[in-house]
Amino acid sequence: xxxxxxxxxxxxxxxxKERKRSGWQIRGLxxxxxxxxxxGTTLISLLLANLLDVEVDIEKxxxxxxxxxxxxxxLSDLDKLSKKYIDKQLxxxxxxxxxxxxxKSILKxxxxxxxxxxxxxxxxxxxxxxxxxxxxxxxxxSGKKLKEFQKDINFNFDKSNQLFDLIKSD
Numbered sequence: 001x002x003x004x005x006x007x008x009x010x011x012x013x014x015x016x017k018e019r020k021r022s023g024w025q026i027r028g029l030x031x032x033x034x035x036x037x038x039x040g041t042t043l044i045s046l047l048l049a050n051l052l053d054v055e056v057d058i059e060k061x062x063x064x065x066x067x068x069x070x071x072x073x074x075l076s077d078l079d080k081l082s083k084k085y086i087d088k089q090l091x092x093x094x095x096x097x098x099x100x101x102x103x104k105s106i107l108k109x110x111x112x113x114x115x116x117x118x119x120x121x122x123x124x125x126x127x128x129x130x131x132x133x134x135x136x137x138x139x140x141x142s143g144k145k146l147k148e149f150q151k152d153i154n155f156n157f158d159k160s161n162q163l164f165d166l167i168k169s170d
Contacts, residue, residue, distance in 0.1 A: 005100030012073035012099075019072065022079040027145045029136060034072050040128035041065050044163070045121050051159045054116065061117040064110045067103060068121050071095035080148075123160040126153050127167065134167050 016038065020031040045065040049056040069077075074095040078088050096107045110118060133149050155161050 001100065001102070008100055009103060012070065015073040016070070019076060022077045022082070023149070024132075026079055026081070027148065029141060029145055030139075032132060034069055034077055037128060037132075038066060038069055040131065041068065041121065041124045044124035044127045044131070048120050048124055048127075048157070048159060048163065049117075051163075052120070052157060056120065057117055060115070061120050063106050064113075064117055064121045065124060067107050067110065068125065070099065070103065070107060074098060119156040123155045123157060126155065127160060127163055130164060131167050 013035075016035040017033055019034050021034055021037055024031045042062060042065040045061050046058070049058055049061050071092045072078075075088075075091050078086055078091075092111070096104055096111070099107060110121075129149065130153070133146060136146060153164065155164065
């Protein structure tokens, strides 16, 4: 890997630590960084992978999870309103092309994949958001601002539904 590529990746890591998730921010709710969300999603991915009664490639799951929102270092976190005007998939493909190897290859595989590991990460992504939503409720937030995040959620696994029910029951 070339020094320039390493520097770009290191800079992206710092951006992800500082960049806030915009959905919470524009609604005036306590924010978390994209990096915070990636950490939550990764830990839930690991938990979910271990709860499933099937063989899971843990290394692939962790790679996919750690990188699932990495393009947001270049794009920012696109909230629902922004997605009306910006083609997120096209923008992500462009951003991925500007990311150095080996991360680029992993991201391309993740985007094309329909694997068990990607499904775990997709479920973990939703579970992390709902875990955050539950925490905001616990500390006193309610009403319209939170309802915008609540929607019917379709999970890939029964274990994801069980984790969701556990999150909601707190």
